[in-house]
Amino acid sequence: MNSKTHIVILGLLSEEPLSGYDIKKLIDIRFRFFWSESYGQIYPTLKKMVNEGLVKALSQTKDNRGKQRYEITSLGRKTLTLWQAQEPEKESLRLELFLKMYFSLGSNPHILINYIKSFQSSHTQDLMILNSFKKELSSIPDPYQNHQNILSVIEFGVKTNTAYLQWCQETLSQLEGSHESR
Amino acid sequence: MNSKTHIVILGLLSEEPLSGYDIKKLIDIRFRFFWSESYGQIYPTLKKMVNEGLVKALSQTKDNRGKQRYEITSLGRKTLTLWQAQEPEKESLRLELFLKMYFSLGSNPHILINYIKSFQSSHTQDLMILNSFKKELSSIPDPYQNHQNILSVIEFGVKTNTAYLQWCQETLSQLEGSHESR
DNA sequence: GGGACCATGTAAATAGTTACATGATTAA
DNA sequence: TTAATCATGTAACTATTTACATGGTCCC
Numbered sequence: 001m002n003s004k005t006h007i008v009i010l011g012l013l014s015e016e017p018l019s020g021y022d023i024k025k026l027i028d029i030r031f032r033f034f035w036s037e038s039y040g041q042i043y044p045t046l047k048k049m050v051n052e053g054l055v056k057a058l059s060q061t062k063d064n065r066g067k068q069r070y071e072i073t074s075l076g077r078k079t080l081t082l083w084q085a086q087e088p089e090k091e092s093l094r095l096e097l098f099l100k101m102y103f104s105l106g107s108n109p110h111i112l113i114n115y116i117k118s119f120q121s122s123h124t125q126d127l128m129i130l131n132s133f134k135k136e137l138s139s140i141p142d143p144y145q146n147h148q149n150i151l152s153v154i155e156f157g158v159k160t161n162t163a164y165l166q167w168c169q170e171t172l173s174q175l176e177g178s179h180e181s182r
Numbered sequence: 183m184n185s186k187t188h189i190v191i192l193g194l195l196s197e198e199p200l201s202g203y204d205i206k207k208l209i210d211i212r213f214r215f216f217w218s219e220s221y222g223q224i225y226p227t228l229k230k231m232v233n234e235g236l237v238k239a240l241s242q243t244k245d246n247r248g249k250q251r252y253e254i255t256s257l258g259r260k261t262l263t264l265w266q267a268q269e270p271e272k273e274s275l276r277l278e279l280f281l282k283m284y285f286s287l288g289s290n291p292h293i294l295i296n297y298i299k300s301f302q303s304s305h306t307q308d309l310m311i312l313n314s315f316k317k318e319l320s321s322i323p324d325p326y327q328n329h330q331n332i333l334s335v336i337e338f339g340v341k342t343n344t345a346y347l348q349w350c351q352e353t354l355s356q357l358e359g360s361h362e363s364r
Numbered sequence: 365g366g367g368a369c370c371a372t373g374t375a376a377a378t379a380g381t382t383a384c385a386t387g388a389t390t391a392a
Numbered sequence: 393t394t395a396a397t398c399a400t401g402t403a404a405c406t407a408t409t410t411a412c413a414t415g416g417t418c419c420c
């Protein structure tokens with residue numbers, strides 16, 4: 001009954017009321033380097049959570065158009081606290097690129113090079129997003145005194161993405177070097 | 183009809199016939215830092231793949247006990263080649279630790295420290311496994327000339343795990359430093 | 365004889381993606 | 393006016409985990 005989707009939603013709502021759409025956007029930006037959710041998960045989960053008493057739908061105001069916002073209940077906060085005390089589950093990663101690379105028996109190295117290049121540009125962008133989030137964070141007040149923890153999370157993203165890009169550079173120059181053909 | 187589980191299995195079988203159990207072990211060791219599968223995926227998938235003509239069950243010999251091994255068919259190889267030519271899907275990661283960290287409003291920092299320590303020891307182990315796989319690889323022949331690619335994959339694991347451990351050290355000393363209480 | 369690990373599997377529940385549908389609003 | 397983005401949702405499918413069950417073998 002507490003799927004991880006429940007938890008991310010509760011966590012985000014613990015700071016301020018949000019709509020399903022807002023929640024998706026926040027996950028895509030702030031958590032992009034270690035988490036993801038789809039609309040198909042978020043909207044049905046929000047409805048379930050209303051029934052379970054974890055969140056409450058706010059009444060609509062004129063200024064927020066069709067937007068349905070939700071706020072966390074005290075039961076929701078309790079649930080979040082209980083989750084905090086439990087050992088995190090073993091992380092799960094799925095990077096298909098490395099499957100392609102591992103199994104690329106004699107396939108054209110140019111194909112692989114292109115895959116790596118798009119991996120590279122996608123993580124270059126991640127790094128940019130992380131840096132702007134970092135800057136944004138330092139310009140706003142820290143009422144919950146959680147900025148230090150958030151900065152640590154960002155720092156994790158910076159370090160891993162930097163490692164990714166380092167690997168891309170090395171691997172690309174190796175593949176391209178070993179393949180200066182014609 | 184080609185789930186990623188199909189693909190990992192085909193990839194592994196493209197080098198040699200294996201049983202479901204073998205496949206699981208190989209994924210757990212070689213791919214642990216970027217992929218995972220459970221028995222509940224592997225066994226039913228193998229059966230499906232027999233029906234689809236992608237793999238063939240080998241007859242049992244006396245020396246391999248109850249072990250049912252499978253070999254890849256030519257259709258299986260064709261499928262693998264087709265997959266190679268398709269752009270890899272966006273990777274998916276789920277690291278619950280960072281959710282805990284991001285949402286740890288005023289919860290006991292010792293809890294967080296423990297989570298990070300177990301993350302640290304798990305990735306210290308990953309790094310050891312990677313290094314021994316690397317050593318093993320250099321001591322065996324390279325009939326398919328794919329060792330360079332495999333080494334690149336290993337190098338990715340080394341780099342990311344090293345980044346993880348670097349982050350653990352920094353974050354732990356920060357958390358412990360800011361918390362020399364009593 | 366017992367514990368660790370080899371070995372295969374199934375059922376039930378849960379999780380998650382994808383494609384589709386709909387309509388409003390904003391900015392060029 | 394038209395494209396982008398805001399905003400919510402559902403249905404069908406696919407994927408995945410987990411718990412359970414069973415029995416063999418190897419080594420101490």
